[in-house]
Amino acid sequence: MQTNQLAHRIVLPALLIALNVTIARVFIIPVPLTHGNINLCDAGIFIAALLYGRRTGAIVGGLSGLLLDLISDYSQYILFSLVVHGFEGLVVGWLGYQAGRKVQLWALLVGGLIVIIGYFFTDTLLYSLTPGLVGIPTNAVQILAGAVIALPLAVKLR
Numbered sequence: 001m002q003t004n005q006l007a008h009r010i011v012l013p014a015l016l017i018a019l020n021v022t023i024a025r026v027f028i029i030p031v032p033l034t035h036g037n038i039n040l041c042d043a044g045i046f047i048a049a050l051l052y053g054r055r056t057g058a059i060v061g062g063l064s065g066l067l068l069d070l071i072s073d074y075s076q077y078i079l080f081s082l083v084v085h086g087f088e089g090l091v092v093g094w095l096g097y098q099a100g101r102k103v104q105l106w107a108l109l110v111g112g113l114i115v116i117i118g119y120f121f122t123d124t125l126l127y128s129l130t131p132g133l134v135g136i137p138t139n140a141v142q143i144l145a146g147a148v149i150a151l152p153l154a155v156k157l158r
Contacts, residue, residue, distance in 0.1 A: 034135040068081070
């Protein structure tokens with residue numbers, strides 16, 4: 001029984017990461033002004049966190065963001081994505097796992113704010129204030145798209 005639980009704790013996040021990176025890589029829109037992109041990575045992070053909690057949310061978030069940046073030629077973001085998306089998944093899973101729909105919506109809002117603020121500081125640090133400010137609405141669009149996809153899917157998959 002213990003081997004089955006260990007496999008579940010390792011294999012499930014790995015499968016979710018692979019699925020999330022694949023879907024996010026297929027649906028990717030480069031944003032030259034911010035040196036970043038808009039993708040569906042946050043939808044997968046939200047779903048993993050809402051369905052499986054903060055541990056899986058953090059693992060799926062951090063590693064999905066890192067791997068997506070690595071294979072999308074955005075290597076300057078790798079460590080930032082690991083931290084920002086990992087923290088996003090952790091917080092959404094902590095607040096939204098096994099919660100009601102209203103609390104889950106708030107969890108997605110808080111997770112989205114983490115991403116928007118995290119990438120504002122990332123773009124400002126890597127480039128300048130202008131890309132940091134331009135990234136706010138593009139990251140908000142990405143978070144909104146992720147939330148609109150994730151919340152109903154998480155409800156159905158539960």
